[in-house]
Amino acid sequence: MLGKIQRNMKSNKTKVSISKSSPRSSRSSNSVKSVQRDQLENHLADLLNVHAIKDYCPNGLQVQGKPVIKKVVTGVTASLALIEAAIQEGADAIVVHHGWFWKNDDVRVVGQLHARLKLLMDHQISLFAYHLPLDLHPRLGNNAQLAKLMGWTQANGVSSVGGGSMDGLIWSGKPSPSQKNLGQLARSLASRLGRDPLVVGDLSRPIKNIAWCTGAAQGYINEAVSMKVDAYISGEISEPTYHIAQEMGVAYIAAGHHATERYGVQALGQEIAKKWGITHQFIDIHNPV
Numbered sequence: 001m002l003g004k005i006q007r008n009m010k011s012n013k014t015k016v017s018i019s020k021s022s023p024r025s026s027r028s029s030n031s032v033k034s035v036q037r038d039q040l041e042n043h044l045a046d047l048l049n050v051h052a053i054k055d056y057c058p059n060g061l062q063v064q065g066k067p068v069i070k071k072v073v074t075g076v077t078a079s080l081a082l083i084e085a086a087i088q089e090g091a092d093a094i095v096v097h098h099g100w101f102w103k104n105d106d107v108r109v110v111g112q113l114h115a116r117l118k119l120l121m122d123h124q125i126s127l128f129a130y131h132l133p134l135d136l137h138p139r140l141g142n143n144a145q146l147a148k149l150m151g152w153t154q155a156n157g158v159s160s161v162g163g164g165s166m167d168g169l170i171w172s173g174k175p176s177p178s179q180k181n182l183g184q185l186a187r188s189l190a191s192r193l194g195r196d197p198l199v200v201g202d203l204s205r206p207i208k209n210i211a212w213c214t215g216a217a218q219g220y221i222n223e224a225v226s227m228k229v230d231a232y233i234s235g236e237i238s239e240p241t242y243h244i245a246q247e248m249g250v251a252y253i254a255a256g257h258h259a260t261e262r263y264g265v266q267a268l269g270q271e272i273a274k275k276w277g278i279t280h281q282f283i284d285i286h287n288p289v
């Protein structure tokens with residue numbers, strides 16, 4: 001998920017890494033190797049339950065490109081660097097977690113948006129974005145995929161934030177057997193996400209129950225406290241988060257907004273490749289936040 005403030009950090013040494021998932025090797029020679037753009041949008045809307053989720057950005061097709069899609073590139077954020085990399089790789093569509101047109105954005109097509117939009121439209125690439133629907137999905141979502149990566153098991157359902165309309169936003173469960181204390185949990189996050197987390201709490205503290213929500217969900221730390229967990233893990237941290245953690249007796253780990261949200265969109269891309277026999281490529285544009 002994305003916090004209230006979206007900042008664009010520009011680096012002159014953008015790191016890009018790419019992973020590919022090929023269509024099923026067992027597919028028959030006459031299997032579909034392309035998909036209609038509208039067919040893909042309808043399928044993803046159903047799969048991710050888009051119409052039932054209230055969000056502060058449009059979920060689905062945000063920018064219309066060519067009508068037939070053979071290659072999809074996925075990424076965390078629809079940044080200029082991701083669009084440039086997708087063009088290099090010959091993508092017909094880009095699918096991201098963080099798209100454009102957020103609720104309080106300037107609606108004028110100037111500056112940063114103009115540069116991104118012009119490049120995308122000049123190459124007739126479609127942009128699909130799934131924000132909360134991709135956080136919430138019980139199998140393909142960011143929380144589900146982070147748990148899979150970390151070896152966490154989900155227990156006792158999920159919290160209800162926002163009167164039930166956002167069920168599934170905060171997950172709770174058990175850490176993997178090798179993550180017995182806060183230090184071990186932090187080191188496991190560092191090695192699996194490739195990024196050192198910021199940790200609040202005593203590293204020797206035993207960890208039996210955890211809660212987690214990917215991205216900028218530090219604002220839900222009180223919900224995590226009410227779930228009576230030993231540690232709460234999200235992506236970012238704010239100044240008050242430190243004091244809440246210390247005073248309410250919960251450990252807090254900021255494991256990276258980008259780092260924790262790489263996995264839902266990759267799982268979605270693999271799902272698309274498998275269903276339609278099209279090519280999928282995940283492109284990781286480095287973001288230290």
Ligand SMILES: [Zn+2]
Binds near residue numbers: 001002214216257261
């Ligand atoms: Zn996010």
